Amino acid sequence: MDYVIVSEDLTKIFKSKKKEVVAVDHISLKIKRGEFFGLLGPNGAGKTTYTKMLVTLLIPDEGEAWIDGFSILKEPVEVRKRVGWMMGETGGRALYWRLSGYDNLMFFARLQNVPKDVAKRRINAMIKFLGLEKDIHKLVMNYSTGMRVKLMLIRALIHNPDILILDEPTLGLDVESARNVRMLLRELVDRAKKTILFTSHNMQEVEMLCDRMAVINRGKIIFLGTPRELREKVANMKVVEIRLVEDKGVLEDIIKKLEQLPVVNGILSKEVSERNIVIRVLVTDYFTAIPEITSTLREYNIESVQRMLPTLEEAFLKLAGTEPRV
Amino acid sequence: MVLNVVSEVDEVLNIFQVKEKKHESFITRAVASLYYQLRILFEYRMAIAIDIIDITISVLIYYFVSFLISKQALSSLGYSPDYLAFAVLGISLSRYLWSSISRLAHKLSHEISEGTLESLVVADVDNLKSWLVGQIMYGFSWSSFWFVGAIIIGMILGAGISTNLLAWFQAIFVLLLTIVVHSGIGVIAAGMYIKHKELETMLFFLSVAMEFLGGVLYPISLLYNIAPLYYISLSLPFTHGLELFRRTLMDELPLLHPKMIFHMVFLIAFLPLVYLGFKVFNKYLEIAKKEGILAAY
Amino acid sequence: MRVEEVLEVIGSKESSSVSPWDKVIIAMIRRAKIRFNYKIWIVFDFANTFFMVLTYFLLAFIVKPESISQAGYGQSYFTFALIGIAVSHYVTASLRSLSITLRFEQFHGTLESVLSTPTSFIIIFLGDVLYYFLYSTAFLVLIIGIGLALNAALVINLETMLTLSILVILLVLANLPIGIISAAMVLRFKQGDPIGWLITWINNLLSGVFFPVLLLPTQLRFVSLLLPLTFSLDAIRYSLIWGANLLHSRIIRDILYMVIYIVVGYPISIKIFSIAYDSVRKRGELSAY
Ligand SMILES: Nc1ncnc2c1ncn2[C@@H]1O[C@H](COP(=O)(O)OP(=O)(O)OP(=O)(O)O)[C@@H](O)[C@H]1O
Numbered sequence: 001m002d003y004v005i006v007s008e009d010l011t012k013i014f015k016s017k018k019k020e021v022v023a024v025d026h027i028s029l030k031i032k033r034g035e036f037f038g039l040l041g042p043n044g045a046g047k048t049t050y051t052k053m054l055v056t057l058l059i060p061d062e063g064e065a066w067i068d069g070f071s072i073l074k075e076p077v078e079v080r081k082r083v084g085w086m087m088g089e090t091g092g093r094a095l096y097w098r099l100s101g102y103d104n105l106m107f108f109a110r111l112q113n114v115p116k117d118v119a120k121r122r123i124n125a126m127i128k129f130l131g132l133e134k135d136i137h138k139l140v141m142n143y144s145t146g147m148r149v150k151l152m153l154i155r156a157l158i159h160n161p162d163i164l165i166l167d168e169p170t171l172g173l174d175v176e177s178a179r180n181v182r183m184l185l186r187e188l189v190d191r192a193k194k195t196i197l198f199t200s201h202n203m204q205e206v207e208m209l210c211d212r213m214a215v216i217n218r219g220k221i222i223f224l225g226t227p228r229e230l231r232e233k234v235a236n237m238k239v240v241e242i243r244l245v246e247d248k249g250v251l252e253d254i255i256k257k258l259e260q261l262p263v264v265n266g267i268l269s270k271e272v273s274e275r276n277i278v279i280r281v282l283v284t285d286y287f288t289a290i291p292e293i294t295s296t297l298r299e300y301n302i303e304s305v306q307r308m309l310p311t312l313e314e315a316f317l318k319l320a321g322t323e324p325r326v
Numbered sequence: 327m328v329l330n331v332v333s334e335v336d337e338v339l340n341i342f343q344v345k346e347k348k349h350e351s352f353i354t355r356a357v358a359s360l361y362y363q364l365r366i367l368f369e370y371r372m373a374i375a376i377d378i379i380d381i382t383i384s385v386l387i388y389y390f391v392s393f394l395i396s397k398q399a400l401s402s403l404g405y406s407p408d409y410l411a412f413a414v415l416g417i418s419l420s421r422y423l424w425s426s427i428s429r430l431a432h433k434l435s436h437e438i439s440e441g442t443l444e445s446l447v448v449a450d451v452d453n454l455k456s457w458l459v460g461q462i463m464y465g466f467s468w469s470s471f472w473f474v475g476a477i478i479i480g481m482i483l484g485a486g487i488s489t490n491l492l493a494w495f496q497a498i499f500v501l502l503l504t505i506v507v508h509s510g511i512g513v514i515a516a517g518m519y520i521k522h523k524e525l526e527t528m529l530f531f532l533s534v535a536m537e538f539l540g541g542v543l544y545p546i547s548l549l550y551n552i553a554p555l556y557y558i559s560l561s562l563p564f565t566h567g568l569e570l571f572r573r574t575l576m577d578e579l580p581l582l583h584p585k586m587i588f589h590m591v592f593l594i595a596f597l598p599l600v601y602l603g604f605k606v607f608n609k610y611l612e613i614a615k616k617e618g619i620l621a622a623y
Numbered sequence: 624m625r626v627e628e629v630l631e632v633i634g635s636k637e638s639s640s641v642s643p644w645d646k647v648i649i650a651m652i653r654r655a656k657i658r659f660n661y662k663i664w665i666v667f668d669f670a671n672t673f674f675m676v677l678t679y680f681l682l683a684f685i686v687k688p689e690s691i692s693q694a695g696y697g698q699s700y701f702t703f704a705l706i707g708i709a710v711s712h713y714v715t716a717s718l719r720s721l722s723i724t725l726r727f728e729q730f731h732g733t734l735e736s737v738l739s740t741p742t743s744f745i746i747i748f749l750g751d752v753l754y755y756f757l758y759s760t761a762f763l764v765l766i767i768g769i770g771l772a773l774n775a776a777l778v779i780n781l782e783t784m785l786t787l788s789i790l791v792i793l794l795v796l797a798n799l800p801i802g803i804i805s806a807a808m809v810l811r812f813k814q815g816d817p818i819g820w821l822i823t824w825i826n827n828l829l830s831g832v833f834f835p836v837l838l839l840p841t842q843l844r845f846v847s848l849l850l851p852l853t854f855s856l857d858a859i860r861y862s863l864i865w866g867a868n869l870l871h872s873r874i875i876r877d878i879l880y881m882v883i884y885i886v887v888g889y890p891i892s893i894k895i896f897s898i899a900y901d902s903v904r905k906r907g908e909l910s911a912y
C-alpha cells in the first residue's frame with residue numbers, strides 16, 4: 001500500500017515550570033495516497049501539535065514520521081516542499097498584516113519556488129473562485145477573519161503540493177464560503193489526486209468530507225475508522241438530561257438514587273448553579289428510563305426530564321472507554 | 327429530538343452579566359488607572375533596569391562631551407561654564423516634553439487599534455476623562471524617574487547643579503508649570519488625533535523638533551546661525567521653561583530677576599491652553615461618537 | 624469560476640524554480656513594503672537623525688578644536704560627529720531592527736509561515752539585512768548631504784567614495800554576528816532585547832561615536848578595542864576627513880581588525896543561533912504571543 005503520511009509513536013510533551021502536558025501521546029497513523037483523512041477532537045486535544053510536527057515546525061520528543069517517504073526529522077526541507085500547510089485557528093495571524101493579500105501570496109509563492117507568472121495565474125484563479133478579487137490589493141489588516149482564512153488556504157495550495165495538511169480550514173468562514181472550500185477540497189482529492197489530512201471539531205464536516213477519520217482526545221487516538229462507523233457507535237448513546245430546581249445540598253442524594261436505577265448506565269455530568277441542578281445520564285432506553293427517573297425523583301422539584309443528543313465531548317468520553325482500534 | 331437551546335443561551339448570558347458597581351469618584355478612577363499602569367510597569371522590571379542604564383549612559387556621554395566644550399565659549403554666551411550641568415538639566419526636562427505631548431496621542435492610537443477605547447467611552451464619558459488624567463499622571467511618573475535619575479547621576483559626576491532648597495522649590499514650580507502647559511498641548515493633540523489619524527506622525531515630528539529647538543544640548547543663542555529657527559524657538563513655551571529651569575538650578579536666579587521675568591510671563595501666557603485642551607478634546611470626542619470612528623483601524 | 628478550472632490552473636506542471644538570490648531580493652522587498660507601511664517610524668527615525676545632525680552642528684561652535692585634532696581627526700567637531708551619527712545608524716538599524724523584526728514575526732506567527740516553506744532561514748535573514756543596509760545607506764547619503772550643505776569638512780571624491788563603500792560593507796559584516804546573537808536571544812527568551820540594548824549603549828559610549836576614544840580612561844579604552852564599531856568609525860573618519868584610501872596603513876589596520884571579527888564572529892554566532900532555533904522548535908514557540 002502507498003502511504004504518504006506515516007507517523008510512528010509520535011509524541012510531544014510540553015514542559016513548563018509547573019506542569020507537564022502530554023499534547024500528543026504516541027500517535028501512530030498511516031494515511032494512503034489520495035485519501036481524505038479527518039482528525040476530529042475537542043479543544044486542546046493535540047490536533048495542532050500533531051500537524052505542526054508533521055510539517056516540521058515542531059520537533060517531536062519521541063517517535064518519527066515520514067511524508068511521502070521523507071523523514072520529518074532528517075529531511076525537513078524535502079517535507080516542506082511537498083506539503084501545503086495552513087492553520088485556520090489563529091484567524092490569519094500567520095500573514096503579514098501590513099502587506100496586501102496579493103503581496104502576501106506572491107511572497108510565499110516565491111519562497112515555495114513558484115515562478116512569478118505561474119504564481120500570478122494560480123493566485124488569480126483562486127481568488128476568483130473564493131471571491132477575494134475585490135479586496136486582494138487591500139492590506140490584510142483590513143480583512144475579515146474569513147478573508148484571511150481564505151488567503152491562508154490559497155497560500156497552502158499555491159505550490160501545487162501533493163499533500164495538504166490543513167488545521168481547521170473552515171473555522172471562521174460563513175456558510176457559503178465554507179461550502180465552497182469544502183467543495184474545492186473534495187475535488188482536490190477526487191480529481192487532482194491530492195492527499196488531505198485535515199483537523200476539525202465539527203463532526204458533521206468530517207462526516208461530509210472524509211473517507212477515513214480518527215478521533216483524538218488528550219493526545220491519544222481513541223477511534224480510527226470511517227465516519228459511518230463512528231456515527232453508529234455514537235448513535236446508540238442515549239442521553240437524558242434532568243433539570244431540577246433544588247439546592248446543591250440534595251445533589252448527593254439524587255445521584256445516589258439515580259445510580260441505583262438499572263436503566264441508568266452512568267452519570268455523564270452534573271452542574272450546579274445557584275438554584276438549579278442539571279444532571280446528564282446515559283440510559284439503556286428512553287421509554288422506560290424517563291418515567292422511571294421521574295418517579296424516583298418525585299419528591300424533588302423537577303423542571304424537566306428530556307432526551308438529548310450526546311455532545312461531542314460525551315461521545316469522546318464514551319469512545320475513550322472503548323479500546324482504540326489502531 | 328429536542329435540544330434545549332434556550333437554557334444554554336441563558337447560561338452564556340449569565341456569564342456576561344456584570345454586577346452593578348458602586349459609583350466611584352473621578353479621582354478614584356484616575357488613581358486606579360495610574361496604579362494599573364504602574365503595576366504593568368513593575369511587572370517589567372527589565373524595562374526599569376534598561377532605563378536606569380539608559381540614563382547612566384546618556385549622562386556619561388555628555389560627561390565626556392563636556393571635555394570637548396570650550397568653557398570660555400559657554401560663559402561668553404551667558405551661562406556658567408559647566409556643560410555637564412547644562413546638558414543634564416536639558417535632557418532631564420526634555421523627557422517631560424515627550425510624555426506630555428505625544429505620548430497621549432500615541433496611547434490613544436494604541437487603544438483605538440486594540441478596540442479598547444470604544445468600550446471605555448461606551449461605559450461612560452467620565453471613564454475616558456479618568457483614563458486621560460491617569461495616562462498623563464503615568465507619563466509624568468515615568469519622566470520623573472528619568473528626571474531624578476539623570477540629575478543624581480549628573481551630580482555624582484560633578485555637575486554644578488544647585489543644592490539650595492529654595493532654588494529647588496522654584497525649579498519644581500517651573501517644572502510643574504512647564505508640564506501643565508505642555509499637557510494642554512498634548513490633550514489638544516490627542517483630541518484632534520481621534521478624528522485625524524494622520525496627525526500622529528506629525529506629532530512625533532513635532533516633539534522631536536521641539537526638543538531640538540528648545541536647546542536641550544546647546545545654548546539657544548547659537549541658533550542665530552540658522553536665524554529663522556531662532557525665532558521659532560523663541561515662540562515655543564518649552565524654550566522658556568527650560569531657560570527658567572536652567573537659570574534656577576545653575577545660577578540660582580530668583581523668578582523676578584530681570585533675566586527671568588520675560589520667560590515667566592511667556593510661559594504663563596500659555597496656561598489657558600489647558601482649559602482649551604479639554605474643550606477641544608470633548609468636541610472631537612462628540613464628533614467621533616457621532617461618526618462612529620472610535621474603533622476604526 | 625468553476626472548481627474544474629481552478630484545479631486545472633493549480634495543477635499545471637511547472638518545473639522551474641526560484642534562485643536563492645531572487646529570494647533574497649523578494650524578502651528584501653517585502654520588508655521594505657512593510658516598513659513603509661509604518662510611516663511613523665520612518666518619519667521618527669528621519670526627524671531624530673536630522674535634528675541630531677543639527678544639534679551637533681550647533682554644538683561644534685563651542686567645542687575646542689584642539690580636542691579633536693589631538694585625536695587625529697582634523698579640526699572640525701561637526702564633521703567628526705556627523706560621521707559618527709551616520710555610521711552608528713548602520714549598526715542600530717541592522718542589529719537592533721533585526722532582533723525586533725524577528726520578535727515581531729514570532730509574535731504575529733509569520734515566522735512560522737515563512738519556515739513552513741523550503742526556503743532557508745538564512746535567505747530570509749539576508750533579505751532583511753539587505754533592506755536595513757540599503758535603508759541606512761540612504762541615511763548615510765542624506766546625512767552626508769546635510770553635512771555638506773552645512774560646510775562639513777569632508778573629502779568627497781571617487782576614491783574616498785569607493786573606500787567608503789567597502790568600509791561600510793565591512794562595517795555591517797563585522798557587526799552582524801552580534802546582531803545574530805541578540806536575535807537568537809530574542810527568539811529564545813522572547814523578552815526585550817538585552818544584548819541589543821547593551822551593545823547599543825556600549826557602542827554609543829565607548830566606540831567614539833560622539834567623542835574621540837582618547838578621552839576615555841585607560842581601562843575603558845581597552846574595552847573600546849573589543850568593539851568592531853571603534854575600528855569601522857576610525858577607518859571611515861580617516862578616509863572622509865583626510866581623503867585616505869584603502870592602502871593607508873591606519874585603514875589597513877582597521878580593516879584587519881574587522882576581518883578578525885568576521886572570521887571569529889560568524890561560526891560562533893551561527894552556532895548560537897542554531898541552538899536557539901532548535902530549542903524554540905522543540906518548545907513549540909516559533910509562534911509565541
Ligand atoms: N507551545 C506550547 N507550550 C505549552 N503547551 C502547549 C503549547 N502548544 C500547545 N500546548 C498545549 O498542548 C495541548 C494541545 O494543544 P493543541 O493546540 O495541539 O490542541 P488542538 O487540538 O489544536 O486544540 P484546538 O481545537 O483548541 O485548536 C494543550 O493542552 C495546549 O495547552
Ligand SMILES: [Mg+2]
Nearest residue numbers: 047048089167
Ligand atoms: Mg488547534
